Ligand SMILES: Cc1cc2nc3c(=O)[nH]c(=O)nc-3n(C[C@H](O)[C@H](O)[C@H](O)COP(=O)(O)O)c2cc1C
């Protein structure tokens with residue numbers, strides 16, 4: 561019997577919304593199993609840190625039907641979980657700043673044979689739909705602050 565293929569998605573996943581679901585469902589189409597790496601709070605330096613703890617974000621993402629396993633990210637070396645999961649494909653989010661060429665070079669250096677793909681964008685389906693954790697926080701501050 562052949563081994564199931566594995567896709568990896570990754571991100572912060574603070575305050576889940578339909579944009580996250582869209583990304584995870586898109587990533588799941590690339591393989592038999594979807595593994596998600598949830599970024600450590602200390603590594604979220606390109607924007608405001610998440611409201612929810614590392615553990616809560618991992619447990620919530622892991623409870624979604626589309627996700628086979630959610631992993632807490634490594635604190636120092638983001639390629640350690642990748643080496644452990646040994647995916648067939650890493651699916652980047654539509655707006656993620658990561659450079660696919662640089663990731664490919666590191667994967668080759670570390671002996672991981674893996675493709676890089678990029679998921680598409682989910683547009684709002686109605687006026688009030690919020691597809692960003694930051695936008696949800698702004699709405700809370702505006703309405704309850
Ligand atoms: C291939 C890959 C592996 C990653 N692994 C980790 C990890 O082990 N630990 C971690 O804290 N973040 C990890 N990240 C997440 C990044 O550190 C970054 O915080 C994340 O991409 C933020 O995405 P967002 O702005 O879409 O939430 C990884 C990112 C990539 C592209």
Ligand SMILES: Nc1ncnc2c1ncn2[C@@H]1O[C@H](COP(=O)(O)OP(=O)(O)OP(=O)(O)O)[C@@H](O)[C@H]1O
Nearest residue numbers: 571572573579583653654655681682691692693694
């Ligand atoms: N509207 C969307 N369409 C497609 N993918 C999305 C959408 N929103 C988020 N994602 C994807 O979900 C993953 C995790 O996203 P992240 O945790 O950064 O959420 P976010 O809501 O975009 O955050 P923030 O609002 O704080 O920037 C990323 O790969 C991101 O590209």
